[in-house]
Amino acid sequence: MKSAWKKRRIVIAVIIIAAIIFGLALYMIYFTRSRAIIASANPDKSLYPITGIDISAHNGEIDFDAVAADSVDFVYVKATEGGDFKDRNFYDNIRKARKAGLKVGAYHFFRFDAPGHMQALNFLHSIGNRQLDLPLAIDVEEWGNPGGIDDDTILGRLGEMTDYLESRGYRVIVYTNKKGFTRFIDQRRPRMLWICSFTNPPGPDKWQLWQHTHRGNIDGIKGSVDVNTFNGSRDKWESWLNILSSQH
Numbered sequence: 001m002k003s004a005w006k007k008r009r010i011v012i013a014v015i016i017i018a019a020i021i022f023g024l025a026l027y028m029i030y031f032t033r034s035r036a037i038i039a040s041a042n043p044d045k046s047l048y049p050i051t052g053i054d055i056s057a058h059n060g061e062i063d064f065d066a067v068a069a070d071s072v073d074f075v076y077v078k079a080t081e082g083g084d085f086k087d088r089n090f091y092d093n094i095r096k097a098r099k100a101g102l103k104v105g106a107y108h109f110f111r112f113d114a115p116g117h118m119q120a121l122n123f124l125h126s127i128g129n130r131q132l133d134l135p136l137a138i139d140v141e142e143w144g145n146p147g148g149i150d151d152d153t154i155l156g157r158l159g160e161m162t163d164y165l166e167s168r169g170y171r172v173i174v175y176t177n178k179k180g181f182t183r184f185i186d187q188r189r190p191r192m193l194w195i196c197s198f199t200n201p202p203g204p205d206k207w208q209l210w211q212h213t214h215r216g217n218i219d220g221i222k223g224s225v226d227v228n229t230f231n232g233s234r235d236k237w238e239s240w241l242n243i244l245s246s247q248h
Contacts, residue, residue, distance in 0.1 A: 040213030041200040043229045050230035050237045052076065054107060054211070057089040059221055064100035066220030073237070074103040076137055076228075079126040082111035083118035086126050094130060103241065105134025107175065112145045112153075116160025123161075124168065133241060135173040135192055136165055140184050151183060158184065162191065171244060175211070178203045194228070207231055208240070 045051075051071060055062065056078035067075070075097045078087040090106070097104050108123040123136065140158060162172050173192035176184055181195065181204055194209035195202050202210045209228050216227030230237050 040215055041198050041202070043200065043210065043212055047233075048210075048229040048231065049234050050074070050232070052103075052209070052228040052230065053216065053218060053221075054078070054226045054228060055093060055221075057087050059223070059225060061222075062093065062096070063220035064096045064102060067097075067218055068100040068102050070219040072102065072218060073230075074105065074134060074228075076105045076107045076134065079106040079108055080119075080122045081109035083114040083122050086122070090126060098131075103133040105132055105137060106130075107137035107139050109139045109144070110158060110161070112149045112157070114157070116157040116162075117164050119157075120161045120164035123165070133244065135171040135244060137173050137175050137194060138162065139175045141176055141180050141196075154184065173208060175209075 050073045052074035053067070053072055054076035064075075075093075077090055077093040077097065079090045080086050094104055094106070106123075106127055108119065110119065127136075138158070138161065158174075162174070165172050171192070173194050174185065175194040175196065177196040181193070185191075185193070193204060193207045194211065195204055195207045196211040197203050198212065200212075202212070208231055210231065211226055211228045213227050215224045218225050218227070230240075232240070
């Protein structure tokens with residue numbers, strides 16, 4: 001009896017220790033991911049004085065006058081996703097942001113599983129004849145996209161979309177993170193880059209915009225918002241806007 005009880009105690013002890021180790025492992029995974037989510041970089045505003053945000057319907061109702069008063073210079077507004085989805089707040093956000101004096105741009109969330117030309121048509125249909133100050137942005141990232149699609153197919157569809165937009169006279173900037181930069185950006189056909197990076201400097205040498213946090217606090221917006229920086233001085237910013245003014 002004593003021997004059997006001793007064995008049971010050993011088994012119970014092993015189970016308890018295993019449960020503790022498993023719990024610690026889960027905690028470390030959660031902690032690591034949480035740190036990745038809330039991570040941010042702090043650009044030197046003496047070098048990069050131009051600040052912007054990117055928004056969608058998920059950000060809710062926005063007071064753009066308060067945003068503009070909080071030293072924000074530009075805003076990218078989500079217009080579309082894939083071949084048929086349209087952001088319900090796009091039109092109001094664009095109109096109100098422009099009325100508040102902000103420079104405005106539109107972005108499209110790129111779907112790996114939709115033909116490139118259909119995504120371009122969806123994007124252009126939403127933009128219509130609205131005047132934009134910034135290049136059309138294509139958001140390319142693994143998050144929110146299905147797996148199992150090979151890189152050649154993804155790159156082909158992305159190239160098809162960008163080619164279609166450029167053939168209509170639009171300038172295009174591609175948003176991605178550092179992993180996406182390696183995987184999805186065709187180095188043989190460099191385009192303007194909007195890099196998401198929580199390190200300082202952000203990584204790739206040639207970038208126009210840098211998204212450095214998902215957890216920004218900006219007046220006029222409830223909750224957190226993505227915050228971005230332009231690569232250059234205010235004079236360089238004005239020159240860039242003048243170059244872009246020739247787009248539709």
